[in-house]
Amino acid sequence: MKSVCRGPGLPLGACCFAWALLGLAAAITAAGAQPAPARRVVSLVPAVTEMLFAIGAGPQVVGVSSYDREPADVERLPRVGALLDPDLERIFTLAPDLVVVYGSQDELRQQLDRAGVPAFLYRHGGLAGIFDTIVRLGGRTGRTVEAAAVIRQVQADLDDVRRRVSARAPARVLLVFGRDPDSLRNVYASGGVGFLHDVLVLAGGTNVLADVGREGLQISAEQILARRPDVILELRAEGGPDGADALRAWRTLTAVPAVKSGRVHALVGSDLVVPGPRIARAAERIARVLHPEAW
Amino acid sequence: MGALNHAEPMAVPVPPIRRRVAGALLGFGSLAVVSILAAPLAGSTPVDFVRAWDPSIPFHRNVDAQIFFIARLPRVLAAALVGSALAAAGVVFQALLRNPLATPFTLGVSAGAALGAMLAITAGVSFGIGPLGSVPLASFAGSLAAVGIVYALATARHRGFSTNVMLLAGVTLNSFFSAIILFLQYLADMTQTMRTVRWLMGDLDVASYGPLLAAAPLVAVALGAFAWLARALNLLALGPEQAEARGVDSLRAQRVAFISASLATGAAVSVGGPVGFIGIVVPHLVRLIVGADHRILLPAASLFGASFLIGCDLVSRTVMAPLELPVGIVTAMIGGPFFLWLLISRGGGSAR
Numbered sequence: 001m002k003s004v005c006r007g008p009g010l011p012l013g014a015c016c017f018a019w020a021l022l023g024l025a026a027a028i029t030a031a032g033a034q035p036a037p038a039r040r041v042v043s044l045v046p047a048v049t050e051m052l053f054a055i056g057a058g059p060q061v062v063g064v065s066s067y068d069r070e071p072a073d074v075e076r077l078p079r080v081g082a083l084l085d086p087d088l089e090r091i092f093t094l095a096p097d098l099v100v101v102y103g104s105q106d107e108l109r110q111q112l113d114r115a116g117v118p119a120f121l122y123r124h125g126g127l128a129g130i131f132d133t134i135v136r137l138g139g140r141t142g143r144t145v146e147a148a149a150v151i152r153q154v155q156a157d158l159d160d161v162r163r164r165v166s167a168r169a170p171a172r173v174l175l176v177f178g179r180d181p182d183s184l185r186n187v188y189a190s191g192g193v194g195f196l197h198d199v200l201v202l203a204g205g206t207n208v209l210a211d212v213g214r215e216g217l218q219i220s221a222e223q224i225l226a227r228r229p230d231v232i233l234e235l236r237a238e239g240g241p242d243g244a245d246a247l248r249a250w251r252t253l254t255a256v257p258a259v260k261s262g263r264v265h266a267l268v269g270s271d272l273v274v275p276g277p278r279i280a281r282a283a284e285r286i287a288r289v290l291h292p293e294a295w
Numbered sequence: 296m297g298a299l300n301h302a303e304p305m306a307v308p309v310p311p312i313r314r315r316v317a318g319a320l321l322g323f324g325s326l327a328v329v330s331i332l333a334a335p336l337a338g339s340t341p342v343d344f345v346r347a348w349d350p351s352i353p354f355h356r357n358v359d360a361q362i363f364f365i366a367r368l369p370r371v372l373a374a375a376l377v378g379s380a381l382a383a384a385g386v387v388f389q390a391l392l393r394n395p396l397a398t399p400f401t402l403g404v405s406a407g408a409a410l411g412a413m414l415a416i417t418a419g420v421s422f423g424i425g426p427l428g429s430v431p432l433a434s435f436a437g438s439l440a441a442v443g444i445v446y447a448l449a450t451a452r453h454r455g456f457s458t459n460v461m462l463l464a465g466v467t468l469n470s471f472f473s474a475i476i477l478f479l480q481y482l483a484d485m486t487q488t489m490r491t492v493r494w495l496m497g498d499l500d501v502a503s504y505g506p507l508l509a510a511a512p513l514v515a516v517a518l519g520a521f522a523w524l525a526r527a528l529n530l531l532a533l534g535p536e537q538a539e540a541r542g543v544d545s546l547r548a549q550r551v552a553f554i555s556a557s558l559a560t561g562a563a564v565s566v567g568g569p570v571g572f573i574g575i576v577v578p579h580l581v582r583l584i585v586g587a588d589h590r591i592l593l594p595a596a597s598l599f600g601a602s603f604l605i606g607c608d609l610v611s612r613t614v615m616a617p618l619e620l621p622v623g624i625v626t627a628m629i630g631g632p633f634f635l636w637l638l639i640s641r642g643g644g645s646a647r
Binding site: 085218220226253 | 339356357358360361365366367416428429430481484486490493498502612616618
């Protein structure tokens, strides 16, 4: 650079301008969270894996967690452990230039740090957290445009659901995501925070446990009776009988409006429990149960 | 057991045994009755008791009645059943093993039950029979398996009944089953693992009378056997040979004690999960009050165990409402410090 400046015919001002431009570019690169797009991504979080594939970064994914099932393309990818048992050796073998880790995996993050491998921190949040994560992923994988398109599409689908149910009186819902088979023991339900709660509200429901500031809680028979949900919705990631037989246990609580009116439903599918790009589908499925007449 | 036991009664002239039994029954019995009657009145939600008892409102539409009769009453009764079974079984195991640190869970009964429950939860298959869910059934089956193994080992290579072999076998079985449980939890997905861990903390929210009706006869049989054993247990505490010399068929007494106490424990765990500390804190506390004579100690401990667990469960369902505080955490938080205090203030009496 210096030699250029000393050369004849180039005025000092132009040289200074070039310097300034270079400095500016360097500053943007350094501060701007825009290093070279990651080419080899390892994801330890199934929800983030889905987002990566949705924004077209699938070919850049070289390893996933042992719990990843979606999309089908992940079946051929190497597994590198999960939340509690990340396999550092296998992660390093894959020579990643970006590793998606869950926010609580401090030890793994420190190990990656020491090895100079950048980590992408993720924590489950509400609905807004999904969009935020997709934007960040787009930036890190060089898929900014695709990420924006995915967000537009998901937003549009969610808006469609919202529009259909907005005029209808919201149903009071108990959102259950686990209990002992054939009894009302160990019932876990969604509290007033988290993406399931957000999706429920969007789908035209009111969470009867909205006042509980937790993602999930164990709820007693007394609380189920006292909160009087109009609809009980059981979400299951997979398996389990889907018929009325599976819901027989609820029949003892006849004073619950949902039981009285037969509005106890089970929905099965991983889209219902993964806070990822399939969230609009989950919202529509829940909305169709709460407001069948809107379709 | 020594120092803990003959504390005060030796000095003063001891009243006849019948009067002392009657006194203990009256005292601890009324406490238990009051607990059973009072505990359903409190809960995590307000209940209109006039409405709850109003027969003109059909039960299937009466929320207050359903909260009282479906959510609270069975739960209090479950606490009474589980508490009395575990406390009495604790007394019996301490006498049988001649070890003050023995609990109903020492010999692997709870680990077997836990393994059964884990399998039912992670398999997610329902094979319930009538009012009984698959988890309680599987946990009871697991406890029977553990009892069977320990019993077979304890009787296998000895003509008699080796409590030492039993203790070692039980403790080993405990850690072996625990390892299998950890392995299953490791393989299971996150939500299932969470629920299996929750099961280990104990939970009395039975929400129906079915599990109680199934467990009550087993507990009743066991308590009957305990009553029959009371005198033999007094003598067994001196050692099987001494007991034989005083005309006790030690072998039979030990067998009956082991089987009945295990049965009571298995039934209790199938209802409420492995609620800890009841089986050790309650026996020692009651022993301090009524002395070591099993004819008084057994009924007193089972009655006080009922009251104690009813009280702990009341804390568990109200203190963080609408969140539940797992009852096993309450019993440990109350029982743990108390037991340590007992250990220190009695000059290490528990260490024989």
